[in-house]
Amino acid sequence: MRYAVDIGGTKTALGVFSDDALELLDARVLPTPRASWEAFEAGVGEALETLAARHGPPTRLGVSVAGVVHPNTGVVRCTNVPAVHGQPLAQRLEARLGLPVRVANDADCFALAEARHGEGQGAGVMLGLILGTGVGGAVVVAGQLLPGRSGLSGEWGHGNQLQDRVAALGLRVRTCPCGLGTCLDLYGAGRGLGKVYTDVCELHFDAPPETTSAKAIVAAWRAGQAPAERAVALWLTLVAPAVASLVNVLDPQRVVVGGGMANDGALLQALDARVRELSLADHDRALVVPGRFINDGSLRGAASL
Ligand SMILES: [Zn+2]
Structure with missing residues (x-):
């Protein structure tokens, strides 16, 4: 089971996908917790736990963010979402959730979806x-x-x-x-x-x-x-x-x-x-x-x- 999070400026979407990442099995949308890292971590963590109770625990998590992800440090530049701006997002989520986390820019994620499963196949x-x-x-x-x-x-x-x-x-x-x-x-x-x-x-x-x-x-x-x-x-x-x-x-x-x-x-x-x-x-x-x-x-x- 693959889990995914899409962090936008106003809302954050979470999805549970089949192992081949093709089928969206379940989804939740919440207002992006913007105020602090603690609020973000708690809000997204709680939504993931709700989904995990229904579908089983995630084995990995992919995160899309409306910002720039530095390839070496993993630090995210995302001024629209102060809670994650300046954070090494993957490392922090891995520490909180205890599973592998990968983070990429939202346009990169869109392009990857189209190349693998959409109009760019x-x-x-x-x-x-x-x-x-x-x-x-x-x-x-x-x-x-x-x-x-x-x-x-x-x-x-x-x-x-x-x-x-x-x-x-x-x-x-x-x-x-x-x-x-x-x-x-x-x-x-x-x-x-x-x-x-x-x-x-x-x-x-x-x-x-x-x-x-x-x-x-x-x-x-x-x-x-x-x-x-x-x-x-x-x-x-x-x-x-x-x-x-x-x-x-x-x-x-x-x-x-x-x-x-x-x-x-x-x-x-x-x-x-x-x-x-x-x-x-x-x-x-x-x-x-x-x-x-x-x-x-x-x-x-x-x-x-
Ligand atoms: Zn410019």
């Missing part, structure tokens, strides 16, 4: 992209996550220096909290599309935006609303070259997308078409596709760790 190289609130990603080679130096592989949304490009497109130039200037993360996922749409409405159409929700903007784009059409066109102009650059470096068989924006098939088809236009290789089938586990890929991937 059989791909020698699979690129996993997250288009959720922000931009993220991970690379899986021959079914294994790329073991990087600092746990930061797949972070294609930072260091892009987009200030001139953004200004030329008539959008506001913003500065990323990461300290690297005008990053794609500011424009590239759901939160970013909201900003692009706001700029388009205010600066191009001289009207306040009716929404900043990516879902509503994409729906308006599909309905042919002019500001939404321009916003999505600009969004594709910024995002597609960054994805194509990754495709030209890695030459993946599949680019599998997770996060909330992956739920819109038409948007992903438009992104796929632009990326294939900008790719050096010929692709005779869809390259950028929505994941099979958009909603629970991180939990599933954690079970595979």
Whole structure:
């Protein structure tokens, strides 16, 4: 029996999986205990005990976290969840639970689930992209996550220096909290599309935006609303070259997308078409596709760790 935990900024999911990590047998969701390590350890420990009483004790535990896991020290950087930020999470949970624990970044876990059991099965190289609130990603080679130096592989949304490009497109130039200037993360996922749409409405159409929700903007784009059409066109102009650059470096068989924006098939088809236009290789089938586990890929991937 494999147990998995997915630690997010607001909620934490726990799952019990079959030994091959394919079948989700039981799950629990609790508000992430954020205040202190002690509160986190107690909350998650109690939820695991409840599941173990039903399904038997776990033999191993995989943990997905919305942060960076240092490959040597195991220390987690996760400012969204102060309770685990700065903690060597695997070591501390192993000491508490007395079983092997492995911890990985949530985008890494999503990509692993897709490569092993989802839309990336059989791909020698699979690129996993997250288009959720922000931009993220991970690379899986021959079914294994790329073991990087600092746990930061797949972070294609930072260091892009987009200030001139953004200004030329008539959008506001913003500065990323990461300290690297005008990053794609500011424009590239759901939160970013909201900003692009706001700029388009205010600066191009001289009207306040009716929404900043990516879902509503994409729906308006599909309905042919002019500001939404321009916003999505600009969004594709910024995002597609960054994805194509990754495709030209890695030459993946599949680019599998997770996060909330992956739920819109038409948007992903438009992104796929632009990326294939900008790719050096010929692709005779869809390259950028929505994941099979958009909603629970991180939990599933954690079970595979
Ligand atoms: Zn940045």
